[in-house]
Amino acid sequence: MFERFTKGARDVVKGAVEHAERERAERVDEGHLLLALLDARGTRGAFALGALGAATEDRRSEIGRSLTAARRRAGLSQADAEALAGLGIDVEEVVARVEEAHGVGALTGGRRLGGRRPFAREAKGVLESSLRTALAHHDRAIGDEHLLLALTHRPGIVSEVLAEHGVTAGGVERVLYGGGEAAAG
Numbered sequence: 001m002f003e004r005f006t007k008g009a010r011d012v013v014k015g016a017v018e019h020a021e022r023e024r025a026e027r028v029d030e031g032h033l034l035l036a037l038l039d040a041r042g043t044r045g046a047f048a049l050g051a052l053g054a055a056t057e058d059r060r061s062e063i064g065r066s067l068t069a070a071r072r073r074a075g076l077s078q079a080d081a082e083a084l085a086g087l088g089i090d091v092e093e094v095v096a097r098v099e100e101a102h103g104v105g106a107l108t109g110g111r112r113l114g115g116r117r118p119f120a121r122e123a124k125g126v127l128e129s130s131l132r133t134a135l136a137h138h139d140r141a142i143g144d145e146h147l148l149l150a151l152t153h154r155p156g157i158v159s160e161v162l163a164e165h166g167v168t169a170g171g172v173e174r175v176l177y178g179g180g181e182a183a184a185g
Contacts, residue, residue, distance in 0.1 A: 008043035008144040027120040030158040031067040045144030070157040
């Protein structure tokens with residue numbers, strides 16, 4: 001499948017690995033893919049993010065902070081945290097107590113000091129979905145725009161963070177394909 005990736009898409013995958021290494025993360029996750037997409041310049045994905053207002057330095061920083069906050073909550077989305085609050089569970093209080101006892105970032109997963117980082121199952125799913133997205137649009141290659149579309153279509157923290165910042169599957173489709181809501185993976 002990787003032979004079908006454009007240079008821009010390969011750069012995003014490499015960039016995601018670099019983000020994971022800088023964070024000393026155990027695995028490359030969907031958030032790392034998004035951060036690498038936000039770093040891209042001169043690609044269709046970068047164009048879409050820019051057109052939707054997510055490529056400004058301030059917005060990129062806000063998105064990064066939102067992803068960090070979600071990681072601190074052990075991957076719980078804001079919707080999950082609100083649902084738990086409805087049951088009387090204050091997720092921020094739980095996180096604070098765990099971090100008090102075990103250190104800041106204790107819920108973010110294992111820390112890897114070196115070596116090769118595997119892709120998390122969800123991140124692999126994004127790569128697979130990007131192929132389906134490219135095929136749905138009759139595109140011959142998988143570009144970073146297909147990675148962006150895959151991220152917006154998959155439920156979870158990354159699509160939630162993107163939506164909070166004005167980047168939705170429908171918006172990306174309109175920017176890239178002129179309004180058609182093609183079936184994408």
